[in-house]
Amino acid sequence: MGSSRFLPLVIAGLIGLFVGWLFAPDVDDVTEAANGRFDQIDARLAAIEAPLAAIQTSLAAVDQRTSATEAAIQAIGNPAEASAALSTKLDAVAASAGEGKAATDGVAAALAALQAKLDAAAAAPPPAPAAPEPDAGTALAGQIGNTGAILLPGQTAIFGAKRVTLAALAEGTASMGPEGAAPADVASGASVDLGDGCSVTLVGVTATAAYLAPTGCAAADGAPAAPAAAPAPAAEPAAPAAAAPAEAPAAAAPPAAAEAPAPAAAEAPAAAAPAAPAAPAAEAAAPAATADGTPLSTGQTGTFGDKRAFVSRISAPDNRVFLFVPGMGQVPVASGEAADLGDGCMVTLTGIDGTTATFSTEGCGGDAAAPADAAAAPADAAAAPAAAPAAPAAAAQAAPAPAAPAPAEAPAAPAAPAAAAAPEAPAAAPAAPATAAPAEAAAPAAAGGEAPAPTQAAAGGPAQLTIGQTATFSDKRVFLSRVTPEQAFVVVVGQGNQEVAKGAALDLGDGCSATYDGLTDKTASFTPSGC
Structure with missing residues (x-):
């Protein structure tokens, strides 16, 4: 190859390298x-x-x-064994379930029998009150005879020309002594010497009186002793002798005169001493029956002295009882609190046991009042028979206590010291009978646990009830315990407490129902259906 061809190739290569370097990336x-x-x-x-x-x-x-x-x-091991154990447990559970069902059926039968007994008890009339048992005072009065005396604390008896004063009583003993001497404790059967051969024997003691028998006291051997003062409580009238004539009234002095008895205006011969026959029934004037401490259930009436309260509803969860008091309406009372029944009679709710409530009383006059003693009222020995019986307890409650003038037929008899000490004391006012109860339209009618007199609903017509009344729809009884214009609270006998709104129906059972129509002038209206 000649140099003419090589040189261009070299130049072309250099140009290619330059172009490649120029355009190649960095x-x-x-x-x-x-x-x-x-x-x-x-x-x-x-x-x-x-x-x-x-x-x-x-x-x-x-x-x-x-x-x-x-x-x-690996722990389970054989599955067949595990299945057998599981089957055994399932069988035991099934047996327990069967026993539980049988027990439940037995409880249901017992509850049904109890419900039947409750229904029968609610429909049954109240038991007749038990006859009062003779008290110890009757026997003691028989022992002292017509010549003895029955004294309350603070009273003075005249035996011939001698006087003996009873200061206080204790269990089996009495603090007594002759007039002018300090009293001494005398046990039952012991005697107190009054002087001049006259002595007085303490025959016995009751809770409220002492029974004395004289010996060798001249006129006392043939005539009854004459108490010089009779401090009977103001709420209890003295019982005059039933056979005493009008010209020989009994003397009854107020408590103020009894606390400091003055001596007689003039002493008289023993034969002319005023006579006061010993009354066997002197302490038989029992107070009205009381519900103090007696459990009361819903629908029953308790008598506290001369006050009555009807148990309309018992609320055990909040320990409250709703009482219907004649003349006052419904009165709620909580456990431990006291309800005022009027005239100072306070009733305290002491406890609630299921469906019954127990009360205690204070100031209701039935538990602490001491009846005036008939033998403490002297009568004229010349005009009244020596064995004149005491007035019955009912006559003592209804008759006013007579004043204390000197006997008209016995000019030599001494005037009563109480009359001499308090000449301006008025005669005791007649006491109201303890068994009297105010007549209220919605008041409970009985004190022995009865509900108020049922109101029989007219055939197909509505029943008009006020609080405390009971309506009878066929054989169903409904007691109205509380009511508002929009809701009524009732007690269905055999079912318990129920609430019903206005316009709603109250199911009484056996297809019988009563619709609450509303409240008009404190009177609730119920319309029966299917009864």
């Missing part, structure tokens, strides 16, 4: 791009490695669970 750029691609690859690899690590952890957990499952399977 090495740094290529390196940087390669590094970026490598970084992307590293990030993708890292993203792949994290799931792989999680997969490895999951595989390890699966291996552990597999091992635990294998261990459990």
Whole structure:
């Protein structure tokens, strides 16, 4: 090859190298791009490695669970044995369920029998009150005869020309002594010497009186002793002798005169001493029956002295009882609190036991009042028979206590010291009978646990009730305990307490229902249906 051809090739090669260098990429750029691609690859690899690590952890957990499952399977052993044990347990559970069902059926039968007994008890009339048992005072009055005396604390008796004063009473003893001497404790059966051969024997002691019998006291051997003062409580009238004539009234002094009895205006011969026959029934004037301490259930009436309260509702969850008091309406009382029944009579709710409530009383006059003693009223010995009986307890309640003038037919008889000490004391006002109760339209009608007189609903017509009244729909009885214009609270005999809204029907059982129509002038209206 000649030099003419080689030289152009060399020049062309150099030109190609220059052009390639001129247009070729920079090495740094290529390196940087390669590094970026490598970084992307590293990030993708890292993203792949994290799931792989999680997969490895999951595989390890699966291996552990597999091992635990294998261990459990090995522990179970033979599946047939496990099935047999499970079957045995299931059979025991089935037997227990059968026994529980039988017990439940027995309880249901017992509850049904109890409900029947409650219904029969609610429909049965109240038991007749038991006859009062004779008290110890009757026997003691028989022992002292017509010549003895029955004294209350603070009273003075005249035996002939001698006087003896009773200061206080204790169990089996009495503090007494002659007039002007300090009283001394005398046991039952012992005697007190009054002087001049006259002595007085303490025959016996009751809770409220002492029974004395004289010996050798002249006129006392043939005539009854005459108490000089009779401090009977103001609420209890003295009982005059039933056979005493009008010209020989009994003397009754107020308590103020009894505390400091004055001596008689003039002493008289023993034969002319005023006479006061010993009354066997002197302490038989029992107070009205009381419900103090007696459990009362819903629908029953308690008598506290001369006050009555009807138990309309018992709320055991909040320890409250709702009482209906004649003349006052419904009175709620909580456990431990006292309800005022009027005239100072306070009734305290002492406790609630299921469906019954127990009360205690204070100031109701039936438990602490001491009846005036008939033998403490002197009568004229010349006009009244020596064995004049005491007035009955009922007559003592209804008759006013007479004043204390000197007997008209016995000019030599001494005037009563109480009358001499307090000449301006008025005669005792008549006491109201303890058994009297205010007549209220919605008041309970009986004190022995009866509900108020039922109101028989007219055939197909509505029944009009006020609080405390009971309506009878066929053989169903409904007692209205509380009412508002929009809601009525009733006690269905045999079912218990229920509430019914205005316009709603009260299910009484056996297809009988009563719809509460509303309240008009404190009177609720119920319309029966299907009764």
